[in-house]
Amino acid sequence: xxxxxxxxxxxxxxxxxxxxxxxxxxxxxxxxxxxxxxxxxxxxxxxxxxxxxxxxxxxxxxxxxxxxxxxxxxxxxxxxxxxxxxxxxxxxxxxxxxxxxxxxxxxxxxxxxxxxxxxxxxxxxxxxxxxxxxxxxxxxxxxxxxxxxxxxxxxxxxxxxxxxxxxxxxxxxxxxxxxxxxxxxxxxxxxxxxxxxxxxxxxxxxxxxxxxxxxxxxxxxxxxxxxxxxxxxxxxxxxxxxxxxxxxxxxxxxxxxxxxxxxxxxxxxxxxxxxxxxxxxxxxxxxxxxxxxxxxxxxxxxxxxxxxxxxxxxxxxxxxxxxxxxxxxxxxxxx
Amino acid sequence: xxxxxxxxxxxxxxxxxxxxxxxxxxxxxxxxxxxxxxxxxxxxxxxxxxxxxxxxxxxxxxxxxxxxxxxxxxxxxxxxxxxxxxxxxxxxxxxxxxxxxxxxxxxxxxxxxxxxxxxxxxxxxxxxxxxxxxxxxxxxxxxxxxxxxxxxxxxxxxxxxxxxxxxxxxxxxxxxxxxxxxxxxxxxxxxxxxxxxxxxxxxxxxxxxxxxxxxxxxxxxxxxxxxxxxxxxxxxxxxxxxxxxxxxxxxxxxxxxxxxxxxxxxxxxxxxxxxxxxxxxxxxxxxxxxxxxxxxxxxxxxxxxxxxxxxxxxxxxxxxxxxxxxxxxxxxxxxxxxx
Amino acid sequence: xxxxxxxxxxxxxxxxxxxxxxxxxxxxxxxxxxxxxxxxxxxxxxxxxxxxxxxxxxxxxxxxxxxxxxxxxxxxxxxxxxxxxxxxxxxxxxxxxxxxxxxxxxxxxxxxxxxxxxxxxxxxxxxxxxxxxxxxxxxxxxxxxxxxxxxxxxxxxxxxxxxxxxxxxxxxxxxxxxxxxxxxxxxxxxxxxxxxxxxxxxxxxxxxxxxxxxxxxxxxxxxxxxxxxxxxxxxxxxxxxxxxxxxxxxxxxxxxxxxxxxxxxxxxxxxxxxxxxxxxxxxxxxxxxxxxxxxxxxxxxxxxxxxxxxxxxxxxxxxxxx
Numbered sequence: 004x005x006x007x008x009x010x011x012x013x014x015x016x017x018x019x020x021x022x023x024x025x026x027x028x029x030x031x032x033x034x035x036x037x038x039x040x041x042x043x044x045x046x047x048x049x050x051x052x053x054x055x056x057x058x059x060x061x062x063x064x065x066x067x068x069x070x071x072x073x074x075x076x077x078x079x080x081x082x083x084x085x086x087x088x089x090x091x092x093x094x095x096x097x098x099x100x101x102x103x104x105x106x107x108x109x110x111x112x113x114x115x116x117x118x119x120x121x122x123x124x125x126x127x128x129x130x131x132x133x134x135x136x137x138x139x140x141x142x143x144x145x146x147x148x149x150x151x152x153x154x155x156x157x158x159x160x161x162x163x164x165x166x167x168x169x170x171x172x173x174x175x176x177x178x179x180x181x182x183x184x185x186x187x188x189x190x191x192x193x194x195x196x197x198x199x200x201x202x203x204x205x206x207x208x209x210x211x212x213x214x215x216x217x218x219x220x221x222x223x224x225x226x227x228x229x230x231x232x233x234x235x236x237x238x239x240x241x242x243x244x245x246x247x248x249x250x251x252x253x254x255x256x257x258x259x260x261x262x263x264x265x266x267x268x269x270x271x272x273x274x275x276x277x278x279x280x281x282x283x284x285x286x287x288x289x290x291x292x293x294x295x296x297x298x299x300x301x302x303x304x305x306x307x308x309x310x311x312x313x314x315x316x317x318x319x320x321x322x323x324x325x326x327x328x329x330x331x332x333x334x335x336x337x338x
Numbered sequence: 339x340x341x342x343x344x345x346x347x348x349x350x351x352x353x354x355x356x357x358x359x360x361x362x363x364x365x366x367x368x369x370x371x372x373x374x375x376x377x378x379x380x381x382x383x384x385x386x387x388x389x390x391x392x393x394x395x396x397x398x399x400x401x402x403x404x405x406x407x408x409x410x411x412x413x414x415x416x417x418x419x420x421x422x423x424x425x426x427x428x429x430x431x432x433x434x435x436x437x438x439x440x441x442x443x444x445x446x447x448x449x450x451x452x453x454x455x456x457x458x459x460x461x462x463x464x465x466x467x468x469x470x471x472x473x474x475x476x477x478x479x480x481x482x483x484x485x486x487x488x489x490x491x492x493x494x495x496x497x498x499x500x501x502x503x504x505x506x507x508x509x510x511x512x513x514x515x516x517x518x519x520x521x522x523x524x525x526x527x528x529x530x531x532x533x534x535x536x537x538x539x540x541x542x543x544x545x546x547x548x549x550x551x552x553x554x555x556x557x558x559x560x561x562x563x564x565x566x567x568x569x570x571x572x573x574x575x576x577x578x579x580x581x582x583x584x585x586x587x588x589x590x591x592x593x594x595x596x597x598x599x600x601x602x603x604x605x606x607x608x609x610x611x612x613x614x615x616x617x618x619x620x621x622x623x624x625x626x627x628x629x630x631x632x633x634x635x636x637x638x639x640x641x642x643x644x645x646x647x648x649x650x651x652x653x654x655x656x657x658x659x660x661x662x663x664x665x666x667x668x669x670x671x672x673x674x675x676x677x
Numbered sequence: 678x679x680x681x682x683x684x685x686x687x688x689x690x691x692x693x694x695x696x697x698x699x700x701x702x703x704x705x706x707x708x709x710x711x712x713x714x715x716x717x718x719x720x721x722x723x724x725x726x727x728x729x730x731x732x733x734x735x736x737x738x739x740x741x742x743x744x745x746x747x748x749x750x751x752x753x754x755x756x757x758x759x760x761x762x763x764x765x766x767x768x769x770x771x772x773x774x775x776x777x778x779x780x781x782x783x784x785x786x787x788x789x790x791x792x793x794x795x796x797x798x799x800x801x802x803x804x805x806x807x808x809x810x811x812x813x814x815x816x817x818x819x820x821x822x823x824x825x826x827x828x829x830x831x832x833x834x835x836x837x838x839x840x841x842x843x844x845x846x847x848x849x850x851x852x853x854x855x856x857x858x859x860x861x862x863x864x865x866x867x868x869x870x871x872x873x874x875x876x877x878x879x880x881x882x883x884x885x886x887x888x889x890x891x892x893x894x895x896x897x898x899x900x901x902x903x904x905x906x907x908x909x910x911x912x913x914x915x916x917x918x919x920x921x922x923x924x925x926x927x928x929x930x931x932x933x934x935x936x937x938x939x940x941x942x943x944x945x946x947x948x949x950x951x952x953x954x955x956x957x958x959x960x961x962x963x964x965x966x967x968x969x970x971x972x973x974x975x976x977x978x979x980x981x982x983x984x985x986x987x988x989x990x991x992x993x994x995x996x997x998x999x
Contacts, residue, residue, distance in 0.1 A: 235412065
């Protein structure tokens with residue numbers, strides 16, 4: 004018998020009495036210290052962040068992400084500004100966006116009219132701010148709709164396969180066969196120039212992208228151990244899709260969603276620009292740019308510029324937001 | 339010893355290769371008569387029992403069918419043939435799809451090999467352990483919390499770790515969460531699929547000793563799947579050796595490893611590296627395993643790779659025969675000394 | 678040792694710069710491998726054994742830096758070599774095989790071509806001869822029907838076969854040193870035995886030295902002539918295999934042996950190792966990184982570790998060895 008075995012048999016020569024202690028503590032009904040080698044080179048939780056459960060932990064994590072990445076912080080601040088403008092703007096603007104005053108028409112920016120006035124004497128500043136609600140609303144509604152439609156369809160297709168997958172796939176293929184803006188134009192032209200139809204058209208046009216991304220992610224998760232574990236835990240297939248798979252697909256779609264918001268606004272603006280979107284005299288950035296375009300040549304640059312800049316800032320903000328939101332939502336990034 | 343699990347003539351076959359496209363299937367149907375698809379015989383006519391309070395080991399190389407067998411027994415997959423009896427209840431009558439809602443779902447649970455993969459990355463340890471308790475034991479609120487903490491303490495998981503996500507836990511801690519989740523519902527049968535394969539040797543010791551303790555504390559029986567024979571020898575009362583879908587040897591763990599009777603088991607035991615045998619000559623298997631697709635039912639699955647094969651081996655499939663000491667071996671040469 | 682070693686590593690110190698601090702991954706690692714010898718680097722995860730291999734080969738993560746030390750291969754210090762000098766030597770004089778063979782091979786190139794690539798680059802074989810030589814090498818590593826398999830892609834082969842291909846690639850230019858980083862983790866025990874036999878036979882044939890990196894003490898015991906035990910970036914003990922198991926001198930070695938299932942007669946006899954690895958980012962790491970979990974700690978253990986004499990056949994980094 005090797006001397007190692009001989010050593011082990013004799014508790015006196017075993018390395019340290021603590022071995023005996025360790026063995027007996029395992030049979031005691033106490034909380035065991037994590038007595039294992041835990042280190043690899045994965046950074047352990049930052050010592051200064053204390054563990055707090057639930058909401059306060061989420062808040063402190065958000066603060067951490069924002070402090071790490073100032074660009075994200077900036078994008079968030081801008082987003083908040085846009086949101087506030089959408090919620091409270093119409094109540095706070097100095098002038099009625101629809102009130103025309105031909106005597107004050109085509110005035111350049113001044114102390115009285117910060118962004119100047121348009122050809123009907125309407126205050127452009129008021130109109131730009133009020134339009135925020137409409138455009139923001141269109142963006143949020145489109146994104147919500149396509150997330151539900153495309154995201155759920157894609158997850159179902161990726162997880163269940165078979166006929167679900169085939170149907171969703173063919174649907175996506177059909178939509179992608181059309182140039183997307185032309186399809187949006189077609190839908191709005193066929194169904195009528197309303198905000199709801201703009202939202203619907205934007206959602207339809209983005210459906211294939213969401214369905215594809217969601218499908219790919221669900222397909223990967225389908226084989227994962229935690230899905231089998233969920234079945235063992237008594238979860239039926241639909242519960243698994245809803246509570247196990249969807250939360251994992253969500254962060255990836257969230258990045259997509261913020262990009263889609265920018266696209267949705269541009270889409271609405273584009274449709275309005277060619278007369279297929281919102282109708283005058285509604286204040287909407289796209290229409291305002293369209294109406295203002297005619298006046299650039301004659302020198303009244305402010306009519307098209309300010310709504311154009313508003314469009315640009317909004318889209319810019321949503322794009323920057325994408326990564327930041329993903330960092331917050333994805334638990335793997337949490338330290 | 340009362341039997342807890344009784345598996346009889348269990349088989350699981352899968353169609354081999356890619357599923358045929360629509361055109362091929364239509365063509366098949368209209369060309370008169372169904373063509374038989376080639377099938378992989380992942381599990382072929384397997385029978386065994388697990389008695390109350392026993393730990394039965396299941397060993398075999400990759401591709402032998404132990405993962406499939408385990409998934410059929412835990413009702414994640416449906417068997418193609420055969421019976422699975424848990425106590426008095428015949429489990430195979432309920433299809434796998436609906437078994438999640440079955441009242442006996444809580445009686446058979448599993449601990450997975452890769453704890454990190456088997457816990458939803460978006461669930462905290464608390465949520466992971468809560469899930470089966472909510473679904474299978476219908477616990478809520480304070481009762482639920484109490485049960486989760488009890489399971490965590492029992493498995494040596496410090497309570498402050500319950501709010502962490504899997505990627506914030508070490509390998510050993512994740513393994514404990516996986517175990518806590520499985521034992522929280524107090525199953526009768528716990529299947530462990532290589533639970534310590536990904537762990538350091540010092541962590542493995544702690545986890546194995548934990549499993550041993552839990553078994554008696556909660557009166558469970560274990561089916562322990564592992565490729566690590568040294569661990570199986572220490573933890574298991576009996577062992578089943580599988581090869582290409584069939585059980586080739588069974589018996590008390592120590593006896594099977596100290597005196598293997600089937601040539602495959604002998605090669606397996608000979609291949610295990612040991613601290614005490616530096617530079618000893620070993621029995622080696624040559625060649626690739628036979629194909630599991632539509633195997634010839636009269637040819638021993640080990641024929642061609644077996645160091646002892648004879649003519650009888652390719653005309654008559656050896657069946658499990660009993661030997662002294664509660665052992666069974668499926669080999670024509672078992673008990674016959676080599677020439 | 679009296680003969681010139683194939684590889685001599687001295688005072689190797691490596692650190693990694695991460696967002697949460699500087700990780701002192703390796704500290705003063707020294708060992709040597711003789712010509713034709715087999716050495717095992719044994720340790721648990723976080724011990725630094727793979728980092729050692731990567732540092733020697735010059736393939737450390739960009740966040741890693743060698744701050745001190747030499748790795749002398751023949752006349753060349755690998756750690757101070759220029760990229761050109763390294764390129765000449767890697768693949769030709771020193772080769773490495775990795776843990777997951779399927780991911781270490783190029784998935785979109787047939788295996789025969791991958792072997793031929795190495796032959797062309799390092800083995801002075803002409804373009805016309807390379808394919809045939811590749812097939813020969815496949816046969817030498819025990820792949821049946823090698824001329825057909827040479828056209829196969831890694832995904833068409835089993836794990837064991839992929840590992841054989843990797844061995845063929847590594848040995849194509851007949852290097853004087855092979856570093857094998859956990860080459861059989863994930864393979865069946867029967868396949869593991871065959872692969873380890875293969876490496877041993879080929880090494881003996883061409884007089885190649887081998888460094889095995891593994892967490893499996895029993896495997897190291899079976900295959901290596903000498904074993905270096907690593908803990909938290911230190912080599913804690915370095916001894917001929919037989920002697921390591923009959924007379925382990927470092928407390929960690931003894932604990933590691935006591936935790937290996939193979940050596941225990943029953944589950945109760947297995948002993949886990951108390952404590953846990955120290956955080957290698959700490960600025961106040963003690964000189965002996967095992968001291969905080971060691972049951973044999975004495976006040977002298979706060980001093981810098983003793984330096985072993987160069988001709989000591991069984992050096993141990995401990996003030997209070999067994």
